[in-house]
Amino acid sequence: MGPLFPNNLISGEWNLLIALFIGMAFGFLLEASGFSSARNIAGAFYGYNFVVVRVFFTAVIVSMVGLLYLGYFGWLNLSQIFILPTYLPSMxxxxxxxxxxxxxGGFCPGTSLTAVVIGKIDALFFAIGLYLGILLFAEGYPFLEKFYHAGYLGHITLTELTGIKAGWWAFGFTVIALAAFWVTAIIEKKVRKRIKEYKF
Amino acid sequence: MNRNYYILTAIMFFLALGTLFIHERKVPPEISPGELLWDVLQPTRFVSTDEVAKRLIEKDPSLLLVDVRPASEYNKFTLPNAVNVPIDSLLTPAGQSYFGNPGMKVVLFSNDAILANQAWVLLKRMDFKNNYVMKGGLNEWMKTIIQPKMPPQTAPETAFERYDFRKAAHLYFTGAGIAKAGKSASKMKVVFKKRKKAVVAAGGC
Structure with a gap:
């Protein structure tokens, strides 16, 4: 049955419109998860707030396990899914x-925009820097092109690269993610005790 | 720690554990539905019985006739040199070996065109190229090649040319015409004319 667009179950005209709504939902969820705060994002690196790790790991394992089940039930043709091509050095x-x-900066590109929307000054500067970076990359592309395209591995997956079944990867990642949830919770507790000036 | 976290962790763990036991479904390669719809609507897949007859008479080596009827019907009668791939064995490796071979044109046929059309759609979905359907199937074959009807006198000349071809094809495929000609020849009565004997003059000299 799926995926919906390649099999013409949703026409091309609706494609962009639905993408717009999905984008809005994504932005809303980023904001709702507290991603528009630079403290929350940078916290993952300082060890006092791991909400970024948790949210993204949850997204990864839910979609990974979900896709495998959808493929098994025959609702989704996994061979038609777009797989990002791998360029190892540039990636x-x-x-x-x-x-x-x-x-x-305390933001990643998407969260900086959600933070701009709720009126954060630091995010505004981050977003300006983001666009300057895009401009720089675009202008410098002729110099970077060779490196950008180096080490092309094609549209490969870990299963194709290693020959290990997709189920094992999904299970392994889930175990790592679930372990990370608990370990980060313990780290958070210990680090937060030492921080006095910031209330959580 | 919230009790919900324990529950969610357990659910996620068992769901992930389940992925170890499910196998990836092998989906055979398939063309997109839009492409299929477009091709289904095209009349280009149909080949007339005349065309098939012509190629059979010419012994065209690139023609492969495939009978998609069940084997029992195939054994009763079929077209010359046709192979039997019943529609239910179309998806087996042995059945698929006939299709998609470079340079070969495969013409599918059945009693009417319905079964052959179904087989054609299956093959099209699997992206096999150069498959055709004999228009009207064997019923049409009987009507046009085996028992051709003379067109009405007002029909255009091409209709008569086609009729001539069909009559010739009829002879080629049945050989019945020659036997008929022999029969009619034997029916002709040979009339012996007895010469009257000259009357012997009676009475002596």
Missing amino acids: ITGAVIMGVGMII
Whole structure:
């Protein structure tokens, strides 16, 4: 049956409109989870607030396990799902830049925009920097192009790369995520005891 | 810690545990529904019985006739050199080996065109190329090739040309015409004319 767009169950005209509503829901949930606060996001790196880790890990394991079940029930053709192509060196570099940016700025690109919407000044500066970065990247693309396309591995998944069944990956990630929830809760408790000036 | 967290953790753990026991469903490759709809609406998949007859007479090596009726019907009668792939064995590897071969044109047929059309849709969904359906099936074959009807006198010349071809094809596929000709020849009565004997003059000399 699914996915809905490639199988023409939802026409192209509705595609963008539905994407708009999904985007609004995403922004709302980011804000509702407290992601529009730089303290919450940077907290994951300082050890006093792991809400980012929890929310994103929850999203990952729920969608991962859910997709496997949908594929098993025949409601979703897993071979038609878009898989992001892998460029190993540029992806690792990008991840490092993003991680450093999150510690320094206290936002990731999406959350900075939700924070701008609720009127945070620091997020506004972050968003301006974000667009400057996009401009810089676009202008410098001819110099970066070679590195950007290096190490192309195609649309691969971990299952194809290692030959280990998707179920084991899903189970492994879930166990890691669930363990992380409890471990981060313990870390949070210990760190928060030492912080005096900030109330939670 | 909230009691809900324990419950949610347990639910998530068992759901993930379940993924170890489910196997990934192998979905055969399939064309998109839009493409299928477009192709189903096209009349280009139909081949006339005349065309099939012509290619059979020419012994076209790129033509493969596939009878999609059940084996019992296939054994009673079928077209010359047709292979039997019943529609229920179309999805087996042995059945699929006939389709999608480069350079080959596969013409599906059944008693009427319905079963052949169904088989064609299945093959189209699996993205096999160069498959056709004999229009009208074996019923049409009987009507046009085996028992061709003379067109009315007011019909255009092409209709008569087609009729001539069908008559010739009829002879090719049945051989019945020659026997008929022999029969009619034997029916002709040979009339012996007895020459009257000259009357012997009576009375002596």
